Amino acid sequence: MGISQEVSFRLERLILDGGLAPGQKIPSERQLAARLGVSRAIIREALHELQGRGVIETQHGRGSFVASIVPATDDLEENSALLHLFAGHPRTLYDLLEVREQLEGQAAELAAQRATRGDRHSITKAYQALEETDPMSNAKPDHGFHQAIIEASHNPILVHVLNGLKNMMLLTVHASVANLNPRAEMRQLIMKQHKQIYQAIMAGRANAARKAAMAHVRFVQDSLRSLENQGAEVIRVSLNSGNFHENPTKRY
Amino acid sequence: MGISQEVSFRLERLILDGGLAPGQKIPSERQLAARLGVSRAIIREALHELQGRGVIETQHGRGSFVASIVPATDDLEENSALLHLFAGHPRTLYDLLEVREQLEGQAAELAAQRATRGDRHSITKAYQALEETDPMSNAKPDHGFHQAIIEASHNPILVHVLNGLKNMMLLTVHASVANLNPRAEMRQLIMKQHKQIYQAIMAGRANAARKAAMAHVRFVQDSLRSLENQGAEVIRVSLNSGNFHENPTKRY
DNA sequence: GGGCAAAAACTGGTCTGACCAGTTGGCAAT
DNA sequence: ATTGCCAACTGGTCAGACCAGTTTTTGCCC
Known part of the structure; x- marks a missing residue:
């Protein structure tokens, strides 16, 4: 050292x-x-x-x-690195939500088509937990619901991909819970969206499930963005260094 | 700053x-x-x-x-495990193509919206290489074309996800090239699809680009499936140790 | 040629002393 | 007492040197 x-x-x-x-x-x-x-x-x-x-x-x-805010690290995971990553580049949050919109939509569609009885049971349990929990408390039930759906897709690749993004997904779920749920009307809307996803999957309506899931993620995305535009601190937004758009992907 | x-x-x-x-x-x-x-x-x-x-x-x-930003999985071990899973379980090929359909569609859409001049140049170069190369020879130009599009999406999360799937993607590309390209009419169709994707991105027609990319992946998927139904050996399983561990995603 | 050790050419790690650029506080002129 | 300025802080950046590991090249010997 x-x-x-x-x-x-x-x-x-x-x-x-x-x-x-x-x-x-x-x-x-x-x-x-x-x-x-x-x-x-x-x-x-x-x-x-x-x-x-x-x-x-x-x-x-x-x-x-x-620094005034000593982290306290609610999850002792090392996702602090990811937190800083988001803090420095809030755009990444939206990048992730972009990808999530696709994958969650697909997961919901496949789940509606392929869910076994066991899957339906898991999803129902997760959904009920989601309804019963105080929404402001933590993001875990929310994430659990999505997770159950993903696993019901019976696509191991999809499961693997979303698993790899788990830490980051927890962050976006957390962001949505922390910023959106406290507002009553938002909470209502999100609850309703969850219900639509749940019912569509249970009814085996694949297309409806996909659309509901995609709409849900997009709603979160748009809401966070509009919150941000109102000056709220979605996730500590800093003025970024401009001009990252002319040579972004090229290597040395 | x-x-x-x-x-x-x-x-x-x-x-x-x-x-x-x-x-x-x-x-x-x-x-x-x-x-x-x-x-x-x-x-x-x-x-x-x-x-x-x-x-x-x-x-x-x-x-x-x-440092590996998305910790836990995403590394060599997990990937090789999935590769084994792949080899023994051809259905995984279609699982991957399912996911690819979504992500490539999204990548094409975003590329059409966000590509810089540099990106357009890279994509064009890759496309030309694709046209000039003997299609039966190898899968690299094909993969390079898709790669250029993905990078032009300017979504780091998407890039990372597809990067993590790179090995497997190379396999699916290889499968498609090896099985589909030798058939003249197939090769024509695939060439045409590539052209449509390329032109849509260059013209900035986001929706058309998405649809073209998704149609392309779906076409490969359907073609391989129908080939398989005719008894053809879609993917040559490389010699591997049998020794199957239960698959990590605990499905099936 | 093949094997192997010395040496050169990298890599990051540390030090020095200088100068630029904001912030602060005191002191003098008003 | 207020204003204005200047000196003495603070961090920010630079240049060049040398130390300490690692990798690659060299060149000798067998």
Whole structure:
């Protein structure tokens, strides 16, 4: 482990152990360098790492400060990396929803066609859990409902693909639950959409199931977007660096 | 926003857009510095930030590598397991084609809407290579054409998903090329379909592009299925160890 | 030729000292 | 007391040097 890592760990522990409170100013880079006996470049690299982890925030000319919101990590998963990914590039959230619209639509269609009795039972159970749970509490029932449908599609490739996106999907579900559900009329609409999906699958109406599922994802997408346009913080949106549209996919 | 942040965003964007795949080595610090016209210190600070977010991993003396963003699955093990599943279970071929129908349709639609000049050039090049190559020879031009379209969709999630399915996609493409192309009338039809996809994207006709792409995949699907019903051996199973584990997705 | 060790040519890691660019606070002129 | 300016902070960027690992090339020996 290099010195840079060591320094960032030391600083992080200092902060987490309470030596430095949230919002408090961290010693200047030059002071830290002198005190820890390393060059300022090392200090800066360590601070950037902590910055990447969201532990500190830096302001030009003023100093670095302990971030106010220490994550607390509700899921001890390492999806914090993904969270930052979304935080830095909110567009990715919509990219994912774009893909989800297709795949969930297909899953619902296939589920309507292929669901076995066991599948129907699983889906029904998940749906009931969804109805009974306090919507604001957490996103798990919501995700469970979608998951049951996906598995009922009996397409292992589809299951695999959506499984690989699971962590990210949980985030989008979380975003929708956290931002949309608190608004009563939104919650009503989403409930209704879930019901339509559920009934269409149970009735074996494949096309209706597909359309309902796609409409549901699209509704979430549009709602989040309009929320964002109203200035709400869907997921911490930052001004992005412009001009990513001229050389986006090309490699070095 | 400082240059350092901008650099880290740019790198992240590159990675997300699929220009750099997980596990791939990113250019050396000195190369990046020269290429982006900034000092090496800046590059190092940006890399440390990405490191803090878990986007990249660095090894002394070797280089920095893109971390697998979608953790858990998505890697070699899972893929090879699916490959085995594929070999022993031809139905999986159709499962994959089912999913491909959706995703390629979406990719074509988005490409028609979002392709930059550079994208159009790449697609055109791939299309020309496709026209000029002996169709029976190999599947690479075919796959390259689809790949160019996917990248032009500018949806990093979509790129990642289809990238994860790349090995299997190559197999389906190979199956289609090997079984369908030798038949003259089939080859004609497929050529025509490719042309329709290409023209629709170039003309920016999103809906037509989607439909053409979906029709193409569905055509391959139906053709293979009818071939199979005639008793032909659609996919040659490569020699593999029998030894079947129960399939990971616990279906069937 | 084939095998193997030395050496060159990479890679990231650290240091130094300089200068630019925002922020802040005090002190002087009004 | 208010205004305005300047000095002393702060972080941001740069250049070049050297250390420390890894990979590739070289060139000798058998």
